[in-house]
Amino acid sequence: MQAATSYQELEGTAFLVISAVKVLGAFTVVMVVVAMLTLLERKVSAWMQDRLGPNRVGPGGIAQPLADGIKNILKEETHPAEANRVFFTLAPMLSLIPALVTFAVIPFAAPLPTHWGVVPMIVADLPVGILFLLAFSSLGVYGIVIAGWASFNKYALLGGLRAGAQMISYEIALGLSLMSVFFLTGNVGLPEVVYRQQEMNLWFALPLSVSFFFFWISSFAETNRLPFDLPEAESELVTGYHTEYSSMKFSMFFIAEYAHVLTVSALMATLFLGGWDIPLWQGDDMLGLVDGRWVGAAPAWWKTLLTFGAFAVKTFIFIIVFMLVRWTVPRFRYDQVMDLGWKILLPAALAAVVVTAAAVLALDSAGIEMTRLEWGFVPVYGLALTAVNGVMLAAVMWVLDRGRTLQGTGSLEEKRMKARALAKARTAARRVPVPAATERAG
Amino acid sequence: MAIKVRVLKRPERKSSYIRASLQGMALTFRHMVDPRKVTIEYPDQKKELSPRWRGTHVMEKHDDGRPKCVACGLCPTVCPANCIKLVPGEDDQGNRYPIVYEIDEFRCIFCGMCQEVCPVEAIHVGQHYENAEYSRAGFVYDLDRLMKQEHPSTLLWDPSDPAGE
Numbered sequence: 065m066q067a068a069t070s071y072q073e074l075e076g077t078a079f080l081v082i083s084a085v086k087v088l089g090a091f092t093v094v095m096v097v098v099a100m101l102t103l104l105e106r107k108v109s110a111w112m113q114d115r116l117g118p119n120r121v122g123p124g125g126i127a128q129p130l131a132d133g134i135k136n137i138l139k140e141e142t143h144p145a146e147a148n149r150v151f152f153t154l155a156p157m158l159s160l161i162p163a164l165v166t167f168a169v170i171p172f173a174a175p176l177p178t179h180w181g182v183v184p185m186i187v188a189d190l191p192v193g194i195l196f197l198l199a200f201s202s203l204g205v206y207g208i209v210i211a212g213w214a215s216f217n218k219y220a221l222l223g224g225l226r227a228g229a230q231m232i233s234y235e236i237a238l239g240l241s242l243m244s245v246f247f248l249t250g251n252v253g254l255p256e257v258v259y260r261q262q263e264m265n266l267w268f269a270l271p272l273s274v275s276f277f278f279f280w281i282s283s284f285a286e287t288n289r290l291p292f293d294l295p296e297a298e299s300e301l302v303t304g305y306h307t308e309y310s311s312m313k314f315s316m317f318f319i320a321e322y323a324h325v326l327t328v329s330a331l332m333a334t335l336f337l338g339g340w341d342i343p344l345w346q347g348d349d350m351l352g353l354v355d356g357r358w359v360g361a362a363p364a365w366w367k368t369l370l371t372f373g374a375f376a377v378k379t380f381i382f383i384i385v386f387m388l389v390r391w392t393v394p395r396f397r398y399d400q401v402m403d404l405g406w407k408i409l410l411p412a413a414l415a416a417v418v419v420t421a422a423a424v425l426a427l428d429s430a431g432i433e434m435t436r437l438e439w440g441f442v443p444v445y446g447l448a449l450t451a452v453n454g455v456m457l458a459a460v461m462w463v464l465d466r467g468r469t470l471q472g473t474g475s476l477e478e479k480r481m482k483a484r485a486l487a488k489a490r491t492a493a494r495r496v497p498v499p500a501a502t503e504r505a506g
Numbered sequence: 507m508a509i510k511v512r513v514l515k516r517p518e519r520k521s522s523y524i525r526a527s528l529q530g531m532a533l534t535f536r537h538m539v540d541p542r543k544v545t546i547e548y549p550d551q552k553k554e555l556s557p558r559w560r561g562t563h564v565m566e567k568h569d570d571g572r573p574k575c576v577a578c579g580l581c582p583t584v585c586p587a588n589c590i591k592l593v594p595g596e597d598d599q600g601n602r603y604p605i606v607y608e609i610d611e612f613r614c615i616f617c618g619m620c621q622e623v624c625p626v627e628a629i630h631v632g633q634h635y636e637n638a639e640y641s642r643a644g645f646v647y648d649l650d651r652l653m654k655q656e657h658p659s660t661l662l663w664d665p666s667d668p669a670g671e
Contacts (some may be wrong), residue, residue, distance in 0.1 A: 108538060111537065111538040111539075111540075112534045112535075112537050113537070114537055114540070114542070114543050114545075115543060115544065115545045116543050116545040116547070117536045119547075155542075311603045388531050388535060388538075389527075389531065391529045391534055392527070392530045392533075392534045393527055393530065393531075461524055464523055464524050465522045465523060465524040465525055494562060
């Protein structure tokens, strides 16, 4: 109960030690979860196809990742003769490390009161939060591009190029959809995002549904998973950028992919599903120390545990959806990916930002408080935004669903016919009459 | 030259992206939570073989342990893969018996004609399929090994009872 009387920030040695513990703890948990995700993916895919999945190693196959790890370490490492050794070795690290580092700025539970002060449950509470995250998540593509280039393999190079192009196309939509989160939060730190959602009594998934949808789509592209797994398209590019990789190096690309999935799921949970917020309960609304004063409810160790559970559940839901989509939806064609990125997501995200900004401005100038609850339970501000975004989302869905952009080759056929008729007409107009043979002879 | 491909226009209901994807995801999800699975966990569970499954050969023997084979030479003659090697012998009473009887299971195509042609129902194809070996030579089954096989032999198709009743 001493902690309850003295809310103080960690200082000196305690800060260092606790930070080190947090780093180690988070790293271990992330790595174990990533290993389990590889198993989960195999299990989920098996269940969807009415199979059982791996169940030989350990009870229910739970030790399968361990067996895979041992196998991968013991396998032979191949180096293609023409590959650039330095970059060939560097690439797996370059793709793994950013994937792991991004987890550092995501708050995973409510602050924990200890003897030495209140510990924020986030590895690094950077003031630049989301910006750091954006920077590092796009660094991951360097690993892929370098892997593709250093392998000295056409397929690998094509995979790397595709990864680069895809990342550039979708990073824009990703960034734009984050803009509206910034509008509401007024800050780029992720703990503040969580706190603002608690304050609003509404998770951003509703008032910012369009952004949520775009962010979700873009995150599929960012993690290079189906339907956007063009960099490793098996049917066209062998396995794309990691064609030439074997043993643990290949495994590191794999770990990086799952680390990305985990991070992006956690990020979506934080940004749009209230992070570690437990729904319909005010007791966990705590921001932390602001100028020596505690904002929100009092922290307690059991609240930390509960909120961590909530966070884990939300993250898990997103992960499951990632897997569900991967084993359901076929891969896009390359032109469809680019069409979706540049012709739909970019303008639509831009329009959504403008409309949301206008709505926020209108609500603010109407003097409606963000935290206000009408009749004790209706968050007016959030619901007004929800209505605006709902209309936009319906419009986006309608456009997407008409199938103009994502239709199969059937839609191309019409275009092709039109172009052919046009070309024919043009040639006919330009044709110079060929003189008959007799005239030429004469 | 351009290849003539007729591209069918599918109805929008089927080609729309969002609705079709959601339907697909609902389907995969239903299968994911469905506890009925089709996997047969092979080394532990084995699928029941058809009574007409033709696999590894079995040589029937008399009660005193002699093979039933009378070395008539019909099976090496009828064998389309030429995988049966037979050297006939004759004892004091004039009974014919095989001195050498070998079947190369690698060459065998498991047509079952040896069983059909055998006048004394000595050689059979059997309901068995797990015959891995470390060498090619291991697949040449001699008489002793053929007599030691314990799996049930194949029920041949009977033209008078085509459904097997």
